[in-house]
Amino acid sequence: MENTLQKKRSAETDLGIFMSQCASDVDRVLEDLIPREDVEPVNLHSAIRWSLFAGGKRMRPAILMAVGQVFDVPREKLLRTSAAIEMIHTYSLIHDDLPAMDNDELRRGRQTSHVKFGEATAILAGDTLQNLAFLTIANDANLTADLRIRLIAEIASASGTPRGMVAGQQMDLEAEGDRNITIKDLEAIHRYKTGAMINVSARSGAFIAGAGDEEITVVGKYAEHLGLLFQITDDILDVTMPTSVLGKTAGKDISAVKATYPALLGLEKARELAEIARRNACVELSALDRDCSLLNEIADFIHSRSF
């Protein structure tokens, strides 16, 4: 028991170092790619930076870079795609927070973009973060043109419709207030809304590695469980943590009558489902003939948010 605990602590520390290194690497790249705050139009660039450098966990870049590391890809080949995915994630948060959408005033512990800069600038900041993301990959001189094309196509699909993030956000908005949502509906919503981008983050690491189709499929299956795990723990955090810890308004899901795993299953069953998702993610990895400890640790880390 003590051994397990020690091993776990050490794993958490190793992962902690890995994640903070990923975050600082991707932040450096983002810093270079986004126009500075003194470049016109000043408000637009200030708004982009306000949301992008708000202390986000850089979870998607970490997943991409962890898969890349498992396949021995040099870090510099992974950085721009990671930065691009973080841009898309951030654009989606800015737009999701808008009054017409989730109407949230707090994100990552600070005012949301539209509260700070006004709605028009927030909409435009999100719009241009999206094209900066595709520009970033298109201009990535570390990757072949064929690889860049593949990444752009996969990320555009995963962030769009009918099987991507925007479709999921639309479904989520339409499900709001509907008390007849089933667990199956909920899974479909989240497979698109958050799952697709987590999935493409993981698979992008494998694409860049030049992994074979079978390996990419395994990584995709791992990421599917990881995405589910992520969403369940996110839902649990929303009901168990205060606003001060979350950095965003707590209890929003309940007040908006949003279907969540704890609401549909109760907290205990939701935690069980999280544990199953964690385990499934790790089981998939055993099909890879590689040292996947980093990816297992990421699953453990996300799972640990549910306690």
Place this chain on the structure above:
Amino acid sequence: MENTLQKKRSAETDLGIFMSQCASDVDRVLEDLIPREDVEPVNLHSAIRWSLFAGGKRMRPAILMAVGQVFDVPREKLLRTSAAIEMIHTYSLIHDDLPAMDNDELRRGRQTSHVKFGEATAILAGDTLQNLAFLTIANDANLTADLRIRLIAEIASASGTPRGMVAGQQMDLEAEGDRNITIKDLEAIHRYKTGAMINVSARSGAFIAGAGDEEITVVGKYAEHLGLLFQITDDILDVTMPTSVLGKTAGKDISAVKATYPALLGLEKARELAEIARRNACVELSALDRDCSLLNEIADFIHSRSF
């Protein structure tokens, strides 16, 4: 005089045939690329189609295809990029019409997206039209990977910031209500807001043709004058035409205290400036050792909107 008039009429007819052929070709491609209205989420896809198939003139595709035709490019190599540019144009219209932006209720003779489908869906329809645009180019099997990368990079720059469409829209919003705008400020705003996308439409035709740098520069200069001409005539139409003809609310620029060419210069001077822009556009083309009559006719056609 009669000869000139006849020549002009015939030119308009030729151009009319060309433009309506471009529009129907690009509409066919768009029809294939956009999920059908019965695909979930139904409201999202209905909203995309509502704005995309509202009888837009397909001016940017026509410019791209005209340049391509001048360089003898087979039509099928031009279609997807044309469709992608039209998607970006349409996303920008949907977002510009939002209450937080220009707050317009009428566009292309029908309700704007947010009036018809609600603000949240309108925002998401715009968001996903943008990623569908990049997806469309990434998946264009008629073009080499290198060419697709170049097109994506150029179009992402032209539609973004700091020298693209989103930057221009931000500048335009910030200039609203400012009565001290100079003609120079106005030109800068429009060079980004509408000029950059018209410019990249024209140059994309030349990129796809594999034109040399000098030829691309000439096409870019032609398009710069064309963009200015387009904006001046658009401003003139806003004050001279009723809503029923425009298909969007007439006189909006005046009521929003927007700087426009007629407001700054008076109608007559604005018309003179339009004529100068038309002439400059045509003069640039003489540097190309090709039959540019189609491009001259496009300039004439846009110019004719100012009468």
